[in-house]
Amino acid sequence: MDEFQEILQDFLIESFELIEQLDQDLVELENTPDDLDLLNRIFRVAHTVKGASSFLNFDILTHLTHHMEDVLNKARHGELLIDADVMDVVLESIDLMKALLTTIRDTSKDEGIEVDACVLRLSAITNGESPAAVEAPVVQEEVAEVEEVAEEELDYANMSDDDVEAEIQRLLEERQAADKAKREAKIQAGEAVPDMPIADEDVDAEIERLLIEKQAEDKAKRQAKIDAGEEVPQLPDVPLEEENADTPAAEAAPAPAPVVTAPAAAAPKQPAPEKKAAPAPTATTVEQTIRVDVKRLDHLMNLIGELVLGKNRLIKINDDVEERYEGEEFLEELNQVVSIVSLVTTDLQIAVMKTRMLPIGKVFNKFPRMIRDLSRELGKKIELEISGEETELDKSIVEEIGDPLVHIIRNSCDHGVESIEQRIAAGKSETGMIGLKAYNEGNHIVIEITDDGAGMDPDVLRSKSIEKGVISEKEADSMGDKEAFALIFRPGFSTAAQVTNVSGRGVGMDVVKTNIEKLNGLIDIESELGKGTVMKLKIPLTLAIIQALLVGVQEEYYAIPLASVLETVRIGKEEIYTVENRSVMRLRDEVLSLVHIADIFEVEHVFDSSEHAYVVVLGLAESKIGLIVDTLVGQEEIVIKSMGEYLHGMDGIAGATIRGDGGVTLIVDVAAMMHMAKTIKSSVTGENGAAGGGASRAKTQPSDYKVMIIDDSKTDRKIMTLALKPLGITLVEATDGVEALNILKSGEHQFDALLIDIEMPRMDGYTLATEIKKYNKYKNLPLIAVTSRTGKADRMRGVESGMVEYITKPYSADYLQNVVKRNIKFTFSEESA
């Protein structure tokens, strides 16, 4: 039994490997139907699987592959042109074959999969019928098969003995049936029917004659072929009638016909001389490989990890020693040893990493087939152009990258490339192009998926997302085009007007995002309306040992995977603004939301007097965030270690690593951290209670709170006053910026917040805010804009001038109350008013 299992294992490994190449070959074949090399390769797969499965008693699989083999064999002999319809059936049968193999792998049995329909179609093709006509009654098939015998005859040389036997049996029966029919016909015609024995004698005689004839023919043919030096089989001009009868001749055929075709090199049951006769022109260059259990490689990788840690430690000690014994002679020697060890370790690490590398072509291979199926399904013409398939990636990543790519490519086919009519109308070529390209970029591999389809319209994306409730109108307004493109990754988003079979269920693209995030990858989308879309996935080469940026906060250190770090910037504290309780900064032409690492990791805030902050700009998948840290320590190669079950899956922590000094440093889980940042209240700009200069005195009653209303319209002031009255706070009014500034400067009042209109005579709201913020003591005084200007640019200007909130007119009294309460940290219940 064990032996059987072993054989089964080998069989499965071999079969799956063969099939992997198969899909691509088949699609290629459709384009170049007369490529004999390809055909032979494909035929060989079917043949090998058939041979092995019959040996292992997988009847269904044998049955299926046998018929596949028939079809392919005909194609190989030029008797059948592989067109799209035939290909559909062949591909279908290969899918079934895969399914069967998977079933076998899981259950060691080939049960539960229905192949008969497909087999029927296959044999229909073999018989020269259109596969569409399979529904035609089986009776016809018999007739067809009789005719087909002539063509099949040729191939006996290639068949295994068993098959030949079976074939003979079948033909004999047929022959007998035909004889019977003939006799019956004769009876009907009133002719004298000869007795059976005589008929047998007749047959024998004929057999004898035909055998001789056939042998002579074979000999002549062989001679001709040897002369021509070719291996391509030819169709002999043998009349149908005769061929039908010479079944026994076939029995002798395998032996005397060794040169008939270029036999499939992998056909195990063929007689040896045939193999020799086949110089295997189709064999691809076989690399010298050995199969290694992945576990061993993983173990090796772990050991290397330890070595890297040791190296880090050695380097650190070397530095220390260097400092202490400066100028000593042995130092140089030590230095040399350390650098050699370090060099070798790095090389070793790279070498082991390389053993785990697989060409990304392994993943790409399945796409030609997918595109082909999709384009037929969608009625579009799509061509796939693959380049860089030799680019290598770590095995674990190759395994993870498949799904996201499937989703992206499906999406490109479905939503990207337009229908043929649309393309023609747009003046493009009928055939849409989808490009799949992989290349190295530093420590990353970039996978680029391009299409020349319709492109994405950021406005449509925005309005769709609002409609679906994915984002609010406000968010949409303040969203750049790039951010709008990124909307397609939000869960619940799908732009297809109709949900098609292919995509549009609104699940696909957020899977892409999750998977890419898992790999610490980045997604970048560029799209031009009418021209097409480019999607770039940037993925680190390996997962086990990574480059990390070490950052410090108070007394603690954290490691951030460098793959997610876009840049680091040093900013002044005054460059941090607060919008709706979140800290943001301007980074060139973008608004970047900020979060302090201390808030995420609950580091105790000791007062930080430094005027500057370091912002680590993190990018993951399509989103960005700025992480404020106290210090940047440097870049280091780290080995990811698990923290064990007990601390597994802690929010924001991806694992731990051991540093050169033997201490443990935690590794930041950037994806989780970005998620956490959304829910964390900022405390970036300062501590509670520091608001509004000296306004931090204890508040014992509502009227201790003071808010100034600055608006040139008396009505507006009245509305605000009425709205805020129920709170019982003290209100001061001013009619324009200059007046407000004077009141503030006089120091007569200590304000907790200002409500500022933007449009005002003498000094507008922006200028006022900018002026106020010039005073250090008002730095934390909340300025709330109340205005009818709603544009994005206006809001931006508001933020820049130091406004913390932006209320657009008209507003409800409740809303205004809430905003004010929140900003002045109002702690009384309303009944006290």
Added chain:
Amino acid sequence: MSDKLQDIINKQQDQIAPGEENMDNIVQLVGFVVGEEEFSVPILSIQEIIKPIEWTRVPRTPGYVLGVFNLRGTVIPLIDLRLKFGLPSEKMTENSRFMVMKNDMETAGFVIDRLTEAIRLKKHEIGPAPETAMQEKTMIEGVGKQDDKILTILKVDKLLERDF
């Protein structure tokens, strides 16, 4: 050569043999003090006991999880038993130890105030946990009576179970 070896083996076995008949009935424990009380755990569940070394805080964990430390290349969680038992935290002293305990699944270090001794108890000297301790949640495996003292035996599996 092999005779000599055999001799040694035989001798060793002779040494072990006398106690063997009782081995099944004897539980070996290691006693330690946390706060005012003495506890103990089966000796086989202890991987090693080390002097306190540096550890790294892990954010967003309950207070009694001090963090993680590096035990010869393995990152191991560190749990303060004082805090876990609801006692006020105290600075570590000369006598403090990290007791690294393990079961099939998990390894973790526990901070204890001091070690006492290795204890051999006969099985019949161990009583069940007091009924007041809730059966499901209790960390107490049983109570050992030893001379004039009472010794609480802890459930290592429970200690190593993540409960947050």
